[in-house]
Amino acid sequence: xxxxxxxxxxxxxxxxxxxxxxxxxxxxxxxxxxxxxxxxxxxxxxxxxxxxxxxxxxxxxxxxxxxxxxxxxxxxxxxxxxxxxxxxxxxxxxxxxxxxxxxxxxxxxxxxxxxxxxxxxxxxxxxxxxxxxxxxxxxxxxxxxxxxxxxxxxxxxxxxxxxxxxxxxxxxxxxxxxxxxxxxxxxxxxxxxxxxxxxxxxxxxxxxxxxxxxxxxxxxxxxxxxxxxxxxxxxxxxxxxxxxxxxxxxxxxxxxxxxxxxxxxxxxxxxxxxxxxxxxxxxxxxxxxxxxxxxxxxxxxxxxxxxxxxxxxxxxxxxxxxxxxxxxxxxxxxxxxxxxxxxxxxxxxxxxxxxxxxxxxxxxxxxxxxxxxxxxxxxxxxxxxxxxxxxxxxxxxxxxxxxxxxxxxxxxxxx
Numbered sequence: 001x002x003x004x005x006x007x008x009x010x011x012x013x014x015x016x017x018x019x020x021x022x023x024x025x026x027x028x029x030x031x032x033x034x035x036x037x038x039x040x041x042x043x044x045x046x047x048x049x050x051x052x053x054x055x056x057x058x059x060x061x062x063x064x065x066x067x068x069x070x071x072x073x074x075x076x077x078x079x080x081x082x083x084x085x086x087x088x089x090x091x092x093x094x095x096x097x098x099x100x101x102x103x104x105x106x107x108x109x110x111x112x113x114x115x116x117x118x119x120x121x122x123x124x125x126x127x128x129x130x131x132x133x134x135x136x137x138x139x140x141x142x143x144x145x146x147x148x149x150x151x152x153x154x155x156x157x158x159x160x161x162x163x164x165x166x167x168x169x170x171x172x173x174x175x176x177x178x179x180x181x182x183x184x185x186x187x188x189x190x191x192x193x194x195x196x197x198x199x200x201x202x203x204x205x206x207x208x209x210x211x212x213x214x215x216x217x218x219x220x221x222x223x224x225x226x227x228x229x230x231x232x233x234x235x236x237x238x239x240x241x242x243x244x245x246x247x248x249x250x251x252x253x254x255x256x257x258x259x260x261x262x263x264x265x266x267x268x269x270x271x272x273x274x275x276x277x278x279x280x281x282x283x284x285x286x287x288x289x290x291x292x293x294x295x296x297x298x299x300x301x302x303x304x305x306x307x308x309x310x311x312x313x314x315x316x317x318x319x320x321x322x323x324x325x326x327x328x329x330x331x332x333x334x335x336x337x338x339x340x341x342x343x344x345x346x347x348x349x350x351x352x353x354x355x356x357x358x359x360x361x362x363x364x365x366x367x368x369x370x371x372x373x374x375x376x377x378x379x380x381x382x383x384x385x386x387x388x389x390x391x392x393x394x395x396x397x398x399x400x401x402x403x404x405x406x407x408x409x410x411x412x413x414x415x
Contacts, residue, residue: 014134017043018166018218018241032164032185032222032245035178035209040216048216049168052126053146055237061117061124066090067100071123073116074108078157081113109148114155117146120239122317127239132319132344134241141315143242147229149174154230158203159192164243165221169213172236174229178209181224187249202226213238246312254307255299264291309346313361318344321409329413330406335387335395338414339402341378345410349375360410371401378405383414 012023019026020038030036040048061067069083086104089095109115121131121144135142149155151172160181167176182198183190192199203226212232213219221227229236259265265288274280319342329337341347347360349372356372358365367375373391377384389398405411 012137014130015137017049017130018134018168019043019220020218026220030220030222034222035225036220037209037211038218038220040214043216043218049170049239050215052130052168053120053124053170053237053239055148055171055235057124058115058117058146058148058237062100062105062115063102065123066094067117068096069098069100071118072100072105073118074105074113075116075155076108076111076113078155081108109150112150112153114150114153115148116155117148118143120144120146128320131241132317135316136344138243140246141244141312143244145240145242146170147236147238147240149229149231149236151231151234154228156228158199158226158228160186160199160224160226161221161242162186162188162191162223164223164245166241166243167213167219167221168239168241169215169217169219170237170239171215172234173212173214173232174236174238175212175232176209176219176227176229177203177207178211178221179203179205179207179226181226184224185222185247186224187247199226203228244315246308250308250311251304254304254311255296257307258299258303259292259295262291262295265295309348313346316344316346316361318342318346318361319412321412326406326409326412330403333386333399333403333406335398336385337402338383338385339378339406339411340383340414341381342410342412343381347379347410349379358410363408365404365408365410367401374398374401378411 015023015026018038019030019036020042021030021036026036062072069087072086074081074086083098086101086108087098088101088104089097090099105115120127121142122128127144131142131144147155158177158179160183179202182195182202186192211219229238269275269284273284321342345360347358349356349358351357351369354369355366356369356375358367358375370391370393374389377389386398386402387395389401392398392401402411406413
């Protein structure tokens, strides 16, 4: 039977909070190509992004959540401060020495430092949900950081990121100066620090975009675009959603890994070859390029896709599950209960004959082929009544399958 993949979303409500154009236009004109400024009145209206993270929420995180490094960075005058400046033990019963000390954070922030709350897509409920939804719509792994900058300050000098970003202004005003890339579409290994002189020189020129973000505004920046941001006459709080999209270079890397199957490409270089001598290296290079070209014409797209799945699936977290509630639901499950594929869980059904394999991020299950129609239904992502799962002999078999999938965190209660 053909492989079956879990679905992607067709509606994009999370993306609509970040861009003021239709997704098709965004994909054609901006994705990976050009910045996009979207004003609050085009997006969310006066409520902006305060439901995702507010200044009060920042205080909660810094004071009562026992944050540890690296979930907080502190930057001042373009320099990231050592964690020892704002961390220490948490007192009796929590002596771990890298917990955020709110009194130290207070002093540093009052002195002009920018606070960077990192990994909020993993520890702040509203952003866990938002990042999960946006990641499913984009089919890309995401990260979410928050930047709190005191009035009149700038945490970082002009730089570029090696991932795309959506900037969501939550509170206050921040001026952004955007310059074209000095290295278009940089890879993660090509960070801006290696081109600091070029970045500084380019930043002296006229920006292509000089704009002040106010609450509810959003800005999309493709990787490589230079930017610097400074708070104005009040503190500024914004969210940065980083999108770590796969690149064609990732395909090259996986193709080279697969090329190890070719004996010509595994061949030992000639005895006594002086690798520092270009004249000796040249014929080996020619033969290697010919062998690689020959191999590439036979490369199997299915094998490449399998390697890309292994690479990309672990980069995204599916929707959180509640372990106790999940086990309780499995124990009490009836044929009238409804279940659905765990949102954001990549899954794939393959196989033929008497057994099929359900592969998913974090594991796989071997199941009887008779489960195939039920698994097909679940992989649509739509809620299913357990008693309606097709292809199985009676509710007893349906309950066995559904309970196993609940315990393996593949499905969740639809309610």
